[in-house]
Amino acid sequence: MSVPEVLLQSVGKKFLGSTKPVLEGIDLAIERGEFVSIIGPSGCGKSTLLKLVAGLIPCSKGEIAIDGAKPDAARKLMSFVFQDATLLQWRTVEKNVALALELEGKPREENAARTAQLLELVGLSHVAKHYPRQLSGGMKMRTSIARALATLPRLLLMDEPFAALDEMTRDRMNEELLRLREEQNWTVLFVTHSVAEAVFLASKVIVLAPHPGCIAHMVDVDLPYPRTQETRDSDAYDELVNRTSRLLREAHRV
Amino acid sequence: MKKRSLLLVNSVLVFSALLMLWEAVILVFHVQPYMLPNPLTVATTTAERLPDLFAAFLITAEEAAVGLLAAIVVGVLVALVFARSTWVRRLLFPYTVLLQTVPIMAVTPLIIIWVGAGFSAVMLIVFIFCLPSIIANTTQGLISVDENLVQLFMMHNASQFQVLRKLRFPHSLPYLFVGIRVASGVAAIGAIVGELFAGSTSVGHGGLGYSILYAQSQTQTAYLFSLVVAATALGFGFFFLAMFFEWLLLHNWHESATQSQLE
Numbered sequence: 001m002s003v004p005e006v007l008l009q010s011v012g013k014k015f016l017g018s019t020k021p022v023l024e025g026i027d028l029a030i031e032r033g034e035f036v037s038i039i040g041p042s043g044c045g046k047s048t049l050l051k052l053v054a055g056l057i058p059c060s061k062g063e064i065a066i067d068g069a070k071p072d073a074a075r076k077l078m079s080f081v082f083q084d085a086t087l088l089q090w091r092t093v094e095k096n097v098a099l100a101l102e103l104e105g106k107p108r109e110e111n112a113a114r115t116a117q118l119l120e121l122v123g124l125s126h127v128a129k130h131y132p133r134q135l136s137g138g139m140k141m142r143t144s145i146a147r148a149l150a151t152l153p154r155l156l157l158m159d160e161p162f163a164a165l166d167e168m169t170r171d172r173m174n175e176e177l178l179r180l181r182e183e184q185n186w187t188v189l190f191v192t193h194s195v196a197e198a199v200f201l202a203s204k205v206i207v208l209a210p211h212p213g214c215i216a217h218m219v220d221v222d223l224p225y226p227r228t229q230e231t232r233d234s235d236a237y238d239e240l241v242n243r244t245s246r247l248l249r250e251a252h253r254v
Numbered sequence: 255m256k257k258r259s260l261l262l263v264n265s266v267l268v269f270s271a272l273l274m275l276w277e278a279v280i281l282v283f284h285v286q287p288y289m290l291p292n293p294l295t296v297a298t299t300t301a302e303r304l305p306d307l308f309a310a311f312l313i314t315a316e317e318a319a320v321g322l323l324a325a326i327v328v329g330v331l332v333a334l335v336f337a338r339s340t341w342v343r344r345l346l347f348p349y350t351v352l353l354q355t356v357p358i359m360a361v362t363p364l365i366i367i368w369v370g371a372g373f374s375a376v377m378l379i380v381f382i383f384c385l386p387s388i389i390a391n392t393t394q395g396l397i398s399v400d401e402n403l404v405q406l407f408m409m410h411n412a413s414q415f416q417v418l419r420k421l422r423f424p425h426s427l428p429y430l431f432v433g434i435r436v437a438s439g440v441a442a443i444g445a446i447v448g449e450l451f452a453g454s455t456s457v458g459h460g461g462l463g464y465s466i467l468y469a470q471s472q473t474q475t476a477y478l479f480s481l482v483v484a485a486t487a488l489g490f491g492f493f494f495l496a497m498f499f500e501w502l503l504l505h506n507w508h509e510s511a512t513q514s515q516l517e
Contacts, residue, residue, distance in 0.1 A: 056405050080409045082402045090424045090507045099420070103410040131507045151410065 003068040005155060005187045006030040006053060012061035012212075013048055021060065022048050024212035032154075035181065035188045037198035039244070040208030040216075041252045046191045047083075049213070050157050053189060054080050066155065076104075079148035081158040085140035087132040087147075094119060094128040097146045104151060118146040121180065138169040145177070149184070156188045162197065171232075174200055178227055195245050199237065200227060205244055209251035216251035219244050291476040299476040300483070306465070311484050314461035317373060318445035318492060321380025322437055328381075329388025330430065336389070337396035337422065347393075354386035358444070362451045372459065376448035383444035384437035388430070395429025396422045428508050431500040438496040442489035462488065 008028040014021040022045040030036055038046050051057045053064060055071025066074035079100070087096045094115050101111040119125045122142040132140055141161060148156060162170045174197060181188065192198050198205045202221050209216035221240055223231055231237050273293045279285065280292050287295065300307065332350075336343040358379055365375050399422055407417050449463025460468065462485050469477045 051405070054405075054409060056408060075409055075411055078409065080406065082406065084400075084402060086400065086402045086406055088403070088421070088424070090427070100410045103407065103412045103416055103420070133507060 002032075003065075004029040005032040005034070005067055006189065007065045007068075008053070008062065009064075010062040011049075011052065011059050011064060013045065013052060013057070014060045021212040023052075024061075024214050026062070026213075026215060028206070028215065030187060030189070032187055033185055034204060035190065035202045037190045037192060037202035037205045038208060039192055039195060039198045039205060039248060040213065041210050041248070042193065044208045044210035045213030046193075046208060047159050049208075050080075050159050050189060050191050054078060054157050056080075076151070077154045079151055079153035079156055081144055081148045081156065081161045083160040083163055085132070085137075085144040087140060087143055089132055092129050092131055093124060093135070093143050096132065096143055097150055100147055100150045114150060115146075118150055121149070122146045122176070137165050138173060141165065141173065142176075145180075149180070152184075154186055156186045156190075158188065158190045160191050160193065163193065170194075170197065171229075175228065177201065178225065182226060195248060196232075196241055199223075199240050199244055200232065207244065207247050207251050217247045219247065288473050288475050291479065295476045296479045299474075300480040303477060303480065307480055307484055310460060310462045310465045310481075311488060313459065314442070314445045314449065314463065314485075315488055315491075317376040317448070317461060318380050318441040318488070321377040321444065322384050322434075322441040322492070324377070325381050325384035325388050325437060325441075326430075326434060329385050329433065330392055332389050333392035333396055333426075334418075336393040343393070350386045350389045353382065358382060358447070359451060362448075366452050371452045372454035372456075375452035376445055376454075376461070376463075379448035379452065380441050380444040383440045387436040387440070388433040391429045391433030391436075392426055395426025398429075399425050428504055431496070431504065435493065435496045435500065438492040439489060442485070442492050446485050446488075 006028070007030075008026050011023060011026040012021050013023040026049065038049065040046050048057070052059055053066070053071060055064075055075065064071050067077060071078075088099065091099070094112075097118055098111045098115045101114060106114075116125070116128070119128050122145060124139060124142055124146065127135065127139065132143070135143070141164075145161070162173050165173065178201065188201075190198070190201055199219075199221055205219040205221060206215055207217040207219065208214065219240065223234070223236060223240070276290075277292055280290060291299070336347065361382070362375075362379065365378055369375050369378060403421055404417065407421055412420075445461065446463040446466070449461045450467060453464040454460055455464060462481055466478065466481050466485075469475075469481060
């Protein structure tokens with residue numbers, strides 16, 4: 001039997017000084033290659049869950065295993081994409097993309113080639129020498145994603161990466177993300193507060209209920225990949241979005 | 255371009271008008287030259303005594319520069335320690351505020367006892383003048399890094415030194431330059447005031463401050479005017495240099511950059 005890519009067993013998190021836990025009794029197994037969206041009302045611990053998986057903060061209860069290992073020992077497999085592009089303002093786009101490789105001590109010449117290839121992939125070659133402040137929101141986010149992909153992650157953790165973008169840009173970025181995934185086949189954990197985005201991207205949507213955050217529902221999204229604008233126009237998609245929205249509303253009410 | 259030349263013409267006109275007003279005050283109220291010399295006298299005195307003026311200028315500039323550089327080096331090192339430990343920061347930060355509020359003239363006698371009047375004493379006064387703003391601003395820069403960026407570095411198993419060198423230090427540079435800009439304005443003032451109280455009095459070692467005292471004792475009013483102009487130029491020069499280095503290092507990525515929206 002294969003080990004799940006991400007395994008959470010009765011995971012709970014309580015922050016120091018607060019009386020109620022943020023997350024409680026989370027059991028979840030994600031197989032390799034799955035695209036899992038996590039939605040839920042704000043304050044239900046979506047981001048906390050992602051940071052627990054990344055090993056950026058420790059669990060209060062339960063166990064998390066990434067490919068059978070502890071999260072902080074499995075960081076080489078993972079990349080994290082934050083809500084803000086979190087670029088270093090003093091570095092050009094290409095230097096920002098090279099950051100992760102640099103931190104992991106890869107040789108410089110190798111980085112340059114890899115960086116150029118990544119910029120090509122996300123369509124930013126023409127602004128390689130620009131500084132972040134000169135970029136639009138969408139371009140900043142693409143830089144951030146290119147940086148995350150630089151270390152060839154198997155598991156991508158994305159915390160509302162497109163939340164600050166306008167709807168048109170967001171839709172396009174969603175399609176680009178799926179296109180990249182087809183080539184590189186990562187496992188993705190994607191936090192969002194948009195039901196439409198969650199359904200469009202994922203093979204499985206997890207609905208969290210708040211106070212304390214726990215898994216209320218799981219929705220399998222059996223829409224075929226590759227997904228395009230046609231997917232958005234289909235009845236099956238509409239039906240899934242409606243159902244998920246309903247479940248989200250119910251989860252909120254509890 | 256047209257606007258700029260118009261501004262230049264206007265500036266020259268205003269300057270000439272001020273000179274004429276100066277001259278008129280002397281003529282109308284029969285002001286004696288030892289009280290207020292006319293612009294022409296000031297100009298000729300300045301020209302005549304240019305070598306003296308320049309020598310004094312250089313001495314003061316050197317005191318201010320060494321004091322300022324020492325404050326930058328020490329200030330950044332202290333800020334690194336402060337940024338490293340909240341505990342140390344809470345305990346020691348109040349003293350930097352204290353350093354800023356202590357009237358430097360009250361400490362001058364002590365400095366003279368410790369290091370003697372002269373270059374070292376003035377340098378030390380400049381150093382004390384400049385240090386607080388460097389420490390306060392750089393510390394602020396080092397600790398105000400976005401928590402997500404720190405976590406990003408953690409995700410890629412960055413060492414503490416990498417976080418400092420590739421994240422905290424570059425992030426603090428604009429803050430450091432705010433500190434340097436403030437300090438550079440204060441450095442020239444500090445050096446001149448320092449010289450008034452603790453400057454060298456040996457021949458050929460007196461800076462602008464000392465020259466001011468000497469010119470006052472000899473009632474060389476016109477030369478006093480030249481010295482004031484030189485002192486102002488020194489302050490402006492330091493400030494301008496600080497701005498230039500700031501621009502040189504930061505103009506690519508910081509506020510001063512020209513913004514161009516792509517896409």
